[in-house]
Amino acid sequence: MGAITSPSKGPELCLGTGRENGKKEEPIMPALNWKPFIYGGLASITAECGTFPIDLTKTRLQVQGQVNDAKYKEIRYRGMMHALVRICREEGLKALYSGIAPAMLRQASYGTIKIGTYQSLKRMFVEHPEDETLMMNVLCGVLSGVISSSIANPTDVLKIRMQAQGRMIQGGMMGNFIQIYRTEGAKGLWKGVSLTAQRAAIVVGVELPVYDLTKKHIIMSGYMGDTVYTHFLSIPEEQDLLEQMVFYVVYCKMESLIEPEARTASDFDYSDLVS
Numbered sequence: 019m020g021a022i023t024s025p026s027k028g029p030e031l032c033l034g035t036g037r038e039n040g041k042k043e044e045p046i047m048p049a050l051n052w053k054p055f056i057y058g059g060l061a062s063i064t065a066e067c068g069t070f071p072i073d074l075t076k077t078r079l080q081v082q083g084q085v086n087d088a089k090y091k092e093i094r095y096r097g098m099m100h101a102l103v104r105i106c107r108e109e110g111l112k113a114l115y116s117g118i119a120p121a122m123l124r125q126a127s128y129g130t131i132k133i134g135t136y137q138s139l140k141r142m143f144v145e146h147p148e149d150e151t152l153m154m155n156v157l158c159g160v161l162s163g164v165i166s167s168s169i170a171n172p173t174d175v176l177k178i179r180m181q182a183q184g185r186m187i188q189g190g191m192m193g194n195f196i197q198i199y200r201t202e203g204a205k206g207l208w209k210g211v212s213l214t215a216q217r218a219a220i221v222v223g224v225e226l227p228v229y230d231l232t233k234k235h236i237i238m239s240g241y242m243g244d245t246v247y248t249h250f251l252s253i254p255e256e257q258d259l260l261e262q263m264v265f266y267v268v269y270c271k272m273e274s275l276i277e278p279e280a281r282t283a284s285d286f287d288y289s290d291l292v293s
Contacts, residue, residue: 051141055134062129066121071114073121075101077181090182117180119191124173131166132218136226147234155227163222164215171214172207 066073075098084090095101105113139158144150167174176195198206233248242248 051138052134054137055130058133058137059126059130062125062133063122066125066129067118070118070121071102072098074114074116074181075105077178078105081182116183117177120173120176120180120195123191124170124177127173128166128170131169132162132222135162135165136222150230152227152231155230156223159226160219160223162226163218163220166222167214167218168211171209171211174214175207175209 075095078101079095079098081090082095083093095104102114136158139161140147140150140155143154143158172195176191176198179198180191180194195207202209233244236242236248237244
């Protein structure tokens, strides 16, 4: 009686990845996953709360010196530090957070939709992160920027108006929201939406792909793994740099809850990243 021989096995496949077993595979995130939406929103709100006084001084500096509006005709502030000191002295420390409620609401909508849509669109085009290309990421960034900024435009209008009013502010977030709707209608809440969407398309279309590309090349180099420091170094330099620093560090911490195991260069194969 001949010995029973086991049939030869072909290449063993990793369940859930559809790829041959030969190296460590990243867990695949479904195209429609709630985690990027939640974590992106929470990280955006945290970053907004930490950097809001700087954003407020930027708005005050931008609206002053208007010839057509008597309320903002006077040049009151010479720079950011002068604005911060003068606002605290004349209006109190609380004034540095004028409009924080609509700002948090904006990030809860804009930040949530932006990050969640960007990640979901990428997974709809390709299943594995290493198959991403620069042009595909740019397209996903542009689309997510336009969609998120268009939906969240009313909160942006409300935030800027409450920041500009300062001590002249009357009523809270809902009071100002109702006032805008009564006096200007729905069009008032979506005022400037086309320009906002264009800006978001450019910013997000550059910011997120550059961040992804830089992070992956740093990890591929083998000098650093997928850590907070890698995310920090990958942040694209832009106007809201401090806010982006806080956002990406917080998002990195929350993202580790999705993939708890730190990644290294051996986990990636991004030879076709830029095509």
